[in-house]
Amino acid sequence: MTTNCATTSDSDSTTTKRICRPFLKWAGGKGQLLGQLGKRVPASYNRYIEPFLGGGALYFSLQPKTAYLSDLNPDLINCFEVVRSHLPALIEELKTYRYDRDMYYAVRALDREPGFAQTSPISRAARFIYLNKTCFNGLFRVNSKGHFNVPFGAYKDPTILDITNLTACGEALKSAILKTGTFEDVVEIAEEGDFVYFDPPYAPASNTADFTQYVSGGFDESCQEVLLLTCLKLHQKGVKWMLSNSNTPIIQELYRGFKVETVEAGRSINSRADKRGPVLELIVRNY
Numbered sequence: 001m002t003t004n005c006a007t008t009s010d011s012d013s014t015t016t017k018r019i020c021r022p023f024l025k026w027a028g029g030k031g032q033l034l035g036q037l038g039k040r041v042p043a044s045y046n047r048y049i050e051p052f053l054g055g056g057a058l059y060f061s062l063q064p065k066t067a068y069l070s071d072l073n074p075d076l077i078n079c080f081e082v083v084r085s086h087l088p089a090l091i092e093e094l095k096t097y098r099y100d101r102d103m104y105y106a107v108r109a110l111d112r113e114p115g116f117a118q119t120s121p122i123s124r125a126a127r128f129i130y131l132n133k134t135c136f137n138g139l140f141r142v143n144s145k146g147h148f149n150v151p152f153g154a155y156k157d158p159t160i161l162d163i164t165n166l167t168a169c170g171e172a173l174k175s176a177i178l179k180t181g182t183f184e185d186v187v188e189i190a191e192e193g194d195f196v197y198f199d200p201p202y203a204p205a206s207n208t209a210d211f212t213q214y215v216s217g218g219f220d221e222s223c224q225e226v227l228l229l230t231c232l233k234l235h236q237k238g239v240k241w242m243l244s245n246s247n248t249p250i251i252q253e254l255y256r257g258f259k260v261e262t263v264e265a266g267r268s269i270n271s272r273a274d275k276r277g278p279v280l281e282l283i284v285r286n287y
């Protein structure tokens with residue numbers, strides 16, 4: 001497996017693949033772990049289920065025939081829906097954006113305005129992609145009022161609109177079900193023979209080290225425990241699952257009854273240059 005998709009079918013569960021990669025930069029995106037993850041995906045399964053979708057790196061790499069994709073972030077899911085179902089209109093809107101500090105802060109400020117809730121899904125998706133491509137490190141962070149508050153990012157010439165990749169992603173998403181919701185919902189959705197890939201916000205390696213705040217409320221240790229319970233319920237139902245997480249004693253301990261492997265991966269989302277570079281991560285499976 002490579003970061004870009006192959007052009008032919010390589011499993012019962014995948015269809016003919018287009019060359020595509022995530023259309024968003026996403027903190028914790030799994031681009032650099034695809035080789036390690038891909039070789040551990042079951043050779044065949046019924047539905048592919050991914051409840052911490054983010055940028056969807058593994059989904060776009062595998063392009064399974066049938067998929068249920070979800071995330072707690074409604075703006076993210078709206079963006080995926082628009083890429084799938086309203087791409088020409090989205091492209092037209094994206095053509096109006098430029099990499100410019102004043103424009104960035106004007107667009108960022110739109111969610112402070114009273115009428116923002118009435119903005120069309122297409123315009124919201126265009127704004128989301130624009131901010132994602134031009135903000136600092138592609139972070140997604142909102143304040144307590146739900147206002148996006150990531151500063152402008154310094155880039156040479158960021159690509160705001162990549163029509164070829166957006167089109168390939170839209171095609172790859174055509175048959176996927178997209179939902180906003182919490183990961184716990186998968187217990188009701190997944191059935192025997194399905195495969196679930198969990199990529200939660202990582203357990204921090206220290207109190208200050210890692211980025212886990214994609215949605216208000218964050219993802220604390222109690223969430224990691226609820227995730228384990230979810231995995232146990234799926235195991236009892238005969239659902240195969242794979243989980244990636246940080247290599248911490250807490251996660252090692254939580255999953256000690258399952259197959260826990262340590263793998264090397266580059267992690268790029270850290271504001272401190274000395275913290276960037278290869279780190280060890282965990283891949284856990286129940287098969």
Ligand SMILES: C[S@@+](CC[C@H](N)C(=O)[O-])C[C@H]1O[C@@H](n2cnc3c(N)ncnc32)[C@H](O)[C@@H]1O
Pocket residue numbers: 022026027028029030031051052053054055056057058070071072073181182183184199200201202214215218219
């Ligand atoms: C590590 S990222 C996923 C990255 C993704 N695998 C990729 O390749 O880009 C974790 C995602 O979990 C989502 N999330 C956080 N809490 C959640 C919850 N309780 N239920 C579902 N999704 C949640 C975040 O919005 C974020 O997109």
